[in-house]
Amino acid sequence: MQKLTIQWQRLLNDKNQTCPRCSETGETVNTGVLKLKNALAELGIEVELIQKAIDFSVFENNPLQSNSILINGKLLEDWIGGETGKSKCCDVCGDSECRTISFGENTFESIPENLIIKAGLLAAAELIEN
Template structure:
């Protein structure tokens, strides 16, 4: 990675049993993250941003005390629900989770037990835009140095 590249840190954590198993929700989220990473790299590279994925395992004992911490994603230090203006819900999960009430993501009237690719991509792109100062905040200097740009217009 070139020195002048910014990193977009993506952290995902999920339950992993002593046998190495995880639930279907977490398995689906894993597949979605793996699928979205090459797209993010391709889209963000010209902007000087490199997405970096870190995964963390939650042991079964720790999970039992905090099942809503499993299948959680943070992008650039903020939760995916913050980026997507979503809320966190819960619903009964599978046998790997021991029937725990596991994390869901709620956006409007839709509930997602597994976090789909398009939501991860959307949140990551919002985070990348924010890191470039593309939030449109006055005084951010976003457009001041661009030819033809009129700040505040």
């Protein structure tokens, strides 16, 4: 069985808190991965979700690491032809600007389920070709 690995990482501070956009993305990652698991099982592809927390010191050095999704080692933005951006977030993130994703004419602070599924399907198609 082939494997599709989806890794989502986000900031968790010393109080185990994350920002609203990471929290929303956490929900869409879980529902998107469940849908991908159901759809790809028929094709013999196992979907694995890895949720990784980064602490504030790592976040401060590179805020764009937070709320990132890697699918088989490649950024979600790269799978869908999107771009990484950044914008001011919230108190949990301090003065850092957090990750956004631009796709088409839209910019997203939290990553929508449909983009997670789209990227997952593109990655799965690549597995099938090999």
